[in-house]
Amino acid sequence: MRVLIVDDHPIVISGCRALLETDPGVEVLEAEDGASGFAAFFDSRPDVAVIDINLPGHSGLELLRRIIGQAPEARLIVFSMNDDPIVAARAIEAGAKGYIAKNDDPALFAEAVKEVANGGLYLHPEMARQIAFLRAGGNADAISSLSPRELEILRLLAAGRTMAQIADLLNVSYKTVANNCTQLKQKLGARSAMDLMRIALGARI
CATH class of the missing domain: 3.40.50.2300 (Response regulator)
Structure with a gap:
């Protein structure tokens, strides 16, 4: 072998x-x-x-x-x-x-x-x-209300990207990504980026 x-x-x-x-x-x-x-x-x-x-x-x-x-x-x-x-x-x-x-x-x-x-x-x-x-978790209703940009950031977080990497990939400022993450936490009831990753994984973002 x-x-x-x-x-x-x-x-x-x-x-x-x-x-x-x-x-x-x-x-x-x-x-x-x-x-x-x-x-x-x-x-x-x-x-x-x-x-x-x-x-x-x-x-x-x-x-x-x-x-x-x-x-x-x-x-x-x-x-x-x-x-x-x-x-x-x-x-x-x-x-x-x-x-x-x-x-x-x-x-x-x-x-x-x-x-x-x-x-x-x-x-x-x-x-x-x-x-x-x-897999048993998820927040489908809240996720369905997210904007395309918010969904993309959530997907990238779930893929293990840092906020700095996401900013580079989306060609926006770090502050923009940080603000979007704050809004995502509020919309999805998450307390941290790790919570956002779990939600995204459960919903198969």
């Missing part, structure tokens, strides 16, 4: 290698950013790729989408310090076959890789439960 690890922290890669190479049938490849990860994937065609969500340059989710766009059958796992179910759900929606938080039991890492390599899916049961509760 060939496994590609895409992470910019050498210690993390070393730890992953140590966990996987106890099995002599596993070959571990590595890349440190989105560009080299994309090239390494198509050069080596690994059985599984484990992608850190926070990579230099393009994010792990953007790398995942790029790979899936050219290889829909790719077996990809997102690896993250973030154990928020919103982030995990976004990864699964983007095409990931698994999601592992870096604070999970290390023994689960090798288990997840083997499960995905065998054609399965991997999500920690507690994470799956939290995502299910998110």
